[in-house]
Amino acid sequence: MHLFRRASRRARGLVAFLIGLLLVQLVNACSAGPQAGGKTRLTIATVNNGDMVVMQDLSSHFEADNPDIELRWVVLEENILRQRTTTDVASQGGQFDVLTIGSYEAPIWARRGWLRSLDGLPADYDVDDLLDPIRTGLSYEDTLYAVPFYGESSMLYYRTDLFDEAGITVPQNPTYDQVAEWAEQVHDPENGVYGMCLRGKPGWGENMAFLTTLVNTFGGRWFDMDWNPTIDTPEWQNAVNYYVNVMNQYGPPGASSNGFNENLALFSTGKCGMWIDATVAAGLLSNPDESQVADVVGFARAPVESYPNGSNWLWSWALAIPETSQSPEAAERFVAWATSKEYVQLVAEEYGWVAVPPGTRKSTYANPNYQAAAPFAEIVLNSIQSADITNPSPEPTPYKGVQYVDIPEFQAIGTQVGQRMAAALADNLTVEQAIARSQNVAERFMRHTGYIE
């Protein structure tokens, strides 16, 4: 009994100490607000990628020039960020002053009145210097609601050493028929080289981003003008058959779980003969610190089948200010700084021209220093300039977006269809079954959400 009493006294002391500690912490936590020490606090939600890390590093310059502003970074994984910021903005939480959003969200959120218009940016920001397709993608009813931090399209990467050996010359605008032939010629699994690497991991922003561009150029579209899904059409059949056949014959094993990062790792370690993906990979593949094939990587435009529009996608990560921001003026100063010409200069001075955020400003591409440092610059620029979100398919579409459909329901539909396509790639479904089930699921969604009867 004596032993127990001693133990309980010690436990009591510990509990009292912990409660005291906790109370002090809670009082501290309650005193924090948007204004602390006379400074305006800006909370910035962003994703973790190379360009954003550079922005975080360089933000001390902004704080030095704006001593009344203190920046607080919330860095999250892309899907968590999307869920977190959507919850906050939709329920008026007011936790963030600057949001990192994609070109898919920008017009949808603007339409709902969640974002502040950015039409009042200062004249020296030179909004006309932004690349037109990117600017259009971030606007709603001709008003800009987000400013691009970086932009991208898609393109073809190939191994120049393997292609030279096989005697293949790649034109600047290849076709999908040529690509299939080349994949066969450079496919050498015994030596660990697979002819073609493509995204297979299910998700509207993963395999469906690529597949939608493939469907576009094969002449297909997601919906007709009455919002009826058009997945069970010959155009989709041909595109998906092409994809599954090429990947089954010349793709790496386990391709249905490969996304951007997995393919980047495969290509940069010499396992892929070709890869069609985001233009942002060009800089990563050319960097000898990250890539074992830096000196033998070739670049070309994304391949085309029958219709050139819509064969290369358009995406940008952009900074936007939610309506619920408690310090919108300070937030506007920050987003203008982080996407300005001066910022591009600053990155070039600190990290070199190859590290500047691509795909946003005409002036970057006109700069001879950038052209010299980034041999892929012209292809990237042409790809972005040619991407037309208003005409992704030869058939008219009721939606905008090359590799996505600008309705909130698309995330769910795209991911569900993506899962069936991944099943077809993994041989768990035939192409016909995957298409039929995708059509069903899309019809069901559209009926439930009231687009169709």
Next chain:
Amino acid sequence: MASNTSTRWWIPLLGWLVACLLFFPIFWMFITSFKTEVAAVATPPQLFFQPTLENYVAIQERASYFTFAWNSVVISLGATILALLLAIPAAYAMSFFPTKGTKGTLLWMLSTKMLPAVGVLVPIYILARETGLLDTRIGLIIIYTLINLPIVVWMIYSFFKEVPKEILEADRMDGASTFQELRHVLLPLALPGIASTALLSIILSWNEAFWSLNLTTFDAAPLTAFIASFSSPQGLFWAKLSAASTMAIAPILIFGWVSQRQLVRGLTFGAVK
């Protein structure tokens, strides 16, 4: 007899095998944290490599580990203490003064664990916004207390059930009040059980990721938010993510290691009668 010996020979081997299997992901994460990004994704996976500390350095430069860790400590301890303060009287009443509704209440408490958390995300988010509890430690402490309360009540209830009623009756005969009975007799007798319940509650709160990611931004963000910031949509990230995860689980792993005797004793308390 022969079959008996072979059974004995197999059991430890099986135990080791299962233990290794369970520990392997942690081991792999640990060694990956010392690889370069390219080595981390190499196929076939490398077991022998030139170790580097560059990931740990990069993480320290990018995020303040100790702010996140301190939040984790405060939140998990706070939630555990609050849960115990509520659960002990509840379990006391249910074990020693059961009514017709006790069994039903216990089951109902458990049923709250059956709803997926995301189902109540928006209502809770709005409640937190209205009460000013978004991105505060007290907000997360309240949520974690509520999440863990059913388990904590159930565990303490089962530990109290092991205490013979006669001891309490004898105590009452001697004139002890309810509070004295609880403090001087019941709690000391059930201490191993309460300690293991507290440990489990700390571990559950430490590892909880859904609410901590959704209800915090900066001030109250715990280590789960720290880990989530190292996964990248573009570019290689496995080595850095492994280093961040290693740093995030290290405190709770060491804590669990140090207190494992208490934990095992509590979890098997009353298991064999």
